[in-house]
Amino acid sequence: MHSLALNTPIARDLAWACFSPPLLHLTVPHPTFTLTPERQQWLKNLDKDPTPLLDFLGRRSEGRLGLYFEALWRFFLHADPLCELIAHNLPVRSLGRTLGEFDLIYFCRERNRFCHLELALKFYLGTEAADASSDQAWAAWVGPNSRDRLDLKLEKLLSKQSQLGLSLAGQDALAALGVKDALPEIRVAGRLYRHPDAACALPAEYNNDLSAQVWRHASGLSQLIASDPALSWHPLKRRQWLAPVGTQETLDPPLTGTEALRLPIQLVALRGGAEYARCFVVADTWPSATGVPD
Numbered sequence: 001m002h003s004l005a006l007n008t009p010i011a012r013d014l015a016w017a018c019f020s021p022p023l024l025h026l027t028v029p030h031p032t033f034t035l036t037p038e039r040q041q042w043l044k045n046l047d048k049d050p051t052p053l054l055d056f057l058g059r060r061s062e063g064r065l066g067l068y069f070e071a072l073w074r075f076f077l078h079a080d081p082l083c084e085l086i087a088h089n090l091p092v093r094s095l096g097r098t099l100g101e102f103d104l105i106y107f108c109r110e111r112n113r114f115c116h117l118e119l120a121l122k123f124y125l126g127t128e129a130a131d132a133s134s135d136q137a138w139a140a141w142v143g144p145n146s147r148d149r150l151d152l153k154l155e156k157l158l159s160k161q162s163q164l165g166l167s168l169a170g171q172d173a174l175a176a177l178g179v180k181d182a183l184p185e186i187r188v189a190g191r192l193y194r195h196p197d198a199a200c201a202l203p204a205e206y207n208n209d210l211s212a213q214v215w216r217h218a219s220g221l222s223q224l225i226a227s228d229p230a231l232s233w234h235p236l237k238r239r240q241w242l243a244p245v246g247t248q249e250t251l252d253p254p255l256t257g258t259e260a261l262r263l264p265i266q267l268v269a270l271r272g273g274a275e276y277a278r279c280f281v282v283a284d285t286w287p288s289a290t291g292v293p294d
Contacts, residue, residue, distance in 0.1 A: 007248050009243070022189070023206070024207060027158065030188070031117055042080075057072075069189065083108055086114070088102075092173045099170070102173070104119070111183075116164070116185065118186050122150070123241070124148075125280055126195065127198070137203045140201075189242075217282060225255060234251040236278075245268055263282055264286070
């Protein structure tokens with residue numbers, strides 16, 4: 001991620017959402033915002049007093065993770081002096097039918113142009129061996145909700161959502177706001193998890209600056225916990241899925257491997273009090289069981 005040390009979880013989530021490296025390098029560019037000294041100071045101020053961020057988020061801070069992720073981005077684009085947030089969740093309609101909606105429309109003063117940003121927060125588990133460069137590489141990555149697959153999400157992002165501004169109806173919706181020639185951008189954040197016994201190749205587009213994590217079926221949890229006594233594995237609440245946990249994070253007690261867990265669940269491994277790794281634990285029936293939505 002970034003090297004900025006923040007203690008408040010919501011401030012860390014904001015920094016992770018907007019300034020951490022992208023999960024994937026795609027044909028549509030991802031937004032690149034430099035963590036300037038001014039932005040570092042802004043984050044430090046929010047770390048000391050997150051009230052402006054909490055007030056902006058309201059109940060969204062307690063809702064679905066995808067909506068929380070989007071709200072963090074809206075707060076950044078709203079607050080940053082080099083950006084102007086123009087619209088969010090802007091519907092595009094034609095002949096009484098909704099064709100889609102723009103996640104975020106903003107003006108970037110650094111580049112002096114309008115931008116159309118589509119967001120995705122995803123956690124995918126590798127299910128089978130696949131050639132990283134083949135058309136099947138993305139299909140091997142499945143969400144805790146097994147109806148959610150990386151290939152389906154990227155097809156929608158690349159072919160539909162990011163291209164909405166090229167349609168006549170999309171251009172009309174943007175023109176009504178005084179927006180023209182908006183640059184399409186995609187920001188995919190999250191993590192990929194590999195099973196230790198499956199040689200599932202990472203997609204060629206994966207950002208190799210990031211570390212892939214591991215996943216296990218529930219029946220393999222005891223083996224995972226016993227594999228390294230120096231690690232303590234703690235269950236994470238859904239709101240703790242985003243940024244790496246801080247050294248002052250309040251976590252649930254470490255697992256022994258005998259607990260009855262509500263699955264799927266994400267775990268964090270601590271070594272010496274610092275985050276070392278993560279693991280997704282799913283039911284033994286997964287991926288035939290759907291799990292929970294991201």
